[in-house]
Amino acid sequence: MTRALRKFGLRGIAFTYLAAILLGPLALVFYRTFEDGFAAAWDALSTPETINAFKLTLIISAIAVPLNTIFGIACAIAIVRHRFPGKGLVNAFVDLPLALSPVVVGLSLFLLYGRDGWFGSWLLDHGIQVLFSLPAMVIATIFVSLPFVAREVVPTLREIGDEQEQAARTLGANGWQTFWRITLPSIRWAVIYGVILTTARCLGEYGAVAVVSGRLQGETETATLRVEERYESFDLAGAYAISIVLAFIAVLVLVAMTAIRPKEEAT
């Protein structure tokens, strides 16, 4: 009896916690979005500004994700397979975006690329606008989503060891061949898992982009910024509709994570 009580007690606490914090609020927004039917939600979504915002989010992610994937793989190989001075520093800086406030990230870029910034003044003199336009938003997004591929690949790379790579070398393969034929196939699930995390982070970024974008409607407004703008303009239906699309993407991410995690752990 007490055993059952304890078991269901713990389960009850865990379920209540998840329902109160996660599922309850999300279910309600889902209900509110489709309260007036699917057409109303679609109308809220299909305004030109909102479509533009989603486009911008996709463009930024399409630049940031591949760059961070290449960097993540290179960084993991550097950390695991090479010894070099300043390795501790590289490790620390790769992890920093995980622990740093996105607003601080945005401010740092704001100071660097602003009119009086170290880079900003020179770039402006040469007619290149970084702040309040796409480049700064891309850099901010790269910053916050930088660690994920590297952090997924590092443990896998450590675990597989370098015996196969050495064997390939002795058989005459050059560094590039060894990477494509031996290393990359054995870390591929870790890379894919890292790419999914990176994509999720890119699509959802708000704070850092909010600082550097200038939030010009229809120009530098991403989907997440648009949610806030709609809310501030008392257009709850619009804010909810965009939120539901973003939540749907989040659920897709969860499905992908669940499907890929066992494969990653198997390697």
Added chain:
Amino acid sequence: MSTVEITAPRVKRQSEGASTALLLGFVTTYLSLIVALPIAALVFESTNDGARPFWDVVSSPEAVAALKLTLWTSIAVALLNAVLGTITAWVLVRDDFRGKAVVNAIIDLPFALPTIVAGLTLLALYGPQSPLELAGHSVNVAFTTTSIVLAMLFVTLPFVVRTVQPVLLELDQEMEQAARSLGATNWQTFRRVVFPNILPGILSGVALAFAKAVGEFGSLVIITGNLPYKTQVSSVFIFSRIESGDRAGAAAVAVVLLAISFGLLLSIGAIRHYATRHDRD
């Protein structure tokens, strides 16, 4: 013939050295451009006019109030996470029920969901005109410290669960059975056998959750109302200073948050080092 044999490996080593240099060069350049330089610009800006103005901004009543609020809400959230996250991890590992895989997947939702959406959804359920309100309870938490804690709990939910879960999965249940057969109660078994094993996992999860809570911004923008001295946390303080053009003020408080982040990363590294001490011997 013999010259070929001697020179061939040397050529290969040279090209290998070149590719290593290229790899390391790319990694350090990328990291410097994206992360290190902006951080350097921030630190430079905050100390530009010397230590005195920096200290004046950081010790101004509004900045101190924001920092205090950030720290105590983050500590509360970290502690709640320690307890509720450990219970959730325990239920996911040791309990069996239908739909466990779904519940397990949902844990990562706060990571996948944009923070601004998180704030909006919490406001829908716990804000004004909530359906709970209609049921006769007054639950409106908008613009209160409760809303800060709630939003921080949402975004930090995965950390402790995901650091404790793998440790629990790997934990040898025979130790617990041995403890029980020697007459230990359930509570004693947990406290003396299980808890010491999962403590490093709990601590690193708590440190990550604390770091996330201290820096949280997106989910707090909508729900807290950004009232100075009342619901304005440090990240929102920095944002409003940027908006009003006070760069030095924003930079000074941002450097404090930066220092906290670095400190937490160092302690997480130390916890990992301690937790894997047996593997290294």
